[in-house]
Amino acid sequence: RRLVKLFKEKGKALSPLTILTHDHPDPDALASAWALAHLAQTVGKIQTRIVYGGIIGRAENRMMAERLLVPARPLRKGELAGVAHLALVDTQPPFKNNRCPPRRIPDLILDHHPRHVDTQSDMALIDEGVGATTTIMVEALIAAGIRIPGRLATAIVYGIGSETQNLGREATARDMVAYQAIWPKANMKTLWRISYPQRSEQFFMTLAHAVREAFVAGRVVGANLGVVNTPDSVAQMADFLLTLEKMQWSIVTARYQGRLHVSLRANDPGAGAGRLLKR
Secondary structure, eight states: OOOHHHHHHHTTOOOEEEEEOOOOOOHHHHHHHHHHHHHHHHHHHOOOOESSOOOOHHHHHHHHHTTTOOOOEEEOTTGGOOOOSSSEEEEOOGSSSSSTTTOOOOSSSEEOOOOTTTOOOOOEEOOOOOOOOOHHHHHHHHHHHOOOOOHHHHHHHHHHHHHTTTTTTSOOHHHHHHHHHHHHOHHHHHHHHHHOOOOOOHHHHHHHHHHHHHHHETTTEEEEEEEEOTTTTHHHHHHTTTSSSSEEEEEEEETTTTTTEEEEEEESGGGGHHHHHHO
């Protein structure tokens, strides 16, 4: 109701709306941003543009963006300086994983991660009760009675499925309901193509490096990948190493463009990997 009211009231004043995801966006960020744009355009006739910092590096994510024609593009240098209206999706300004200008207070924040103490926004829909930001937008679209096109539906299904490991990791009843509601509208053949893309030679070199350099300490498996050409590979290798039998944790580190990237995974959804990593 708050979203619909915002877009109806601001229909003329809030045009265009720039939607910013976190850097190197994953399927959840892309799908939720696209769903937010669809709601703004349908309810308030608001022009939107979806932008992101970094690159879409993981093969599955690139395939999703290309196959579904996701209306998102890389951010241009200095582009946000003159933006009148800004929404952040799947991130918050203090997280430092986005290009939100310093001291800029967004018009809207939409996220499922825990609220940062320094987060400020004119309107914030931060809901930790779901496993994917996309779920929040599915609920909004359904509540508003808005038709969801096939390509967007396919992105939504892949976004929720990817974020929750096909509803097996940190998924709630709300994620399952949202997934099941949109699943019949999705294109199964396209979902299959996204899930099993052709991979670059670099991917297999990174995979070989992860296996070759892997260490085991008790119930923990980990690896340092050195320098990588895409930060997505850090989380991807952490997921892969966690499949080693008898392991309860995986940790993978790598450097990308001079910054250290760390991914920590746990078999137990209640293990608090995010809190532990932050600490």
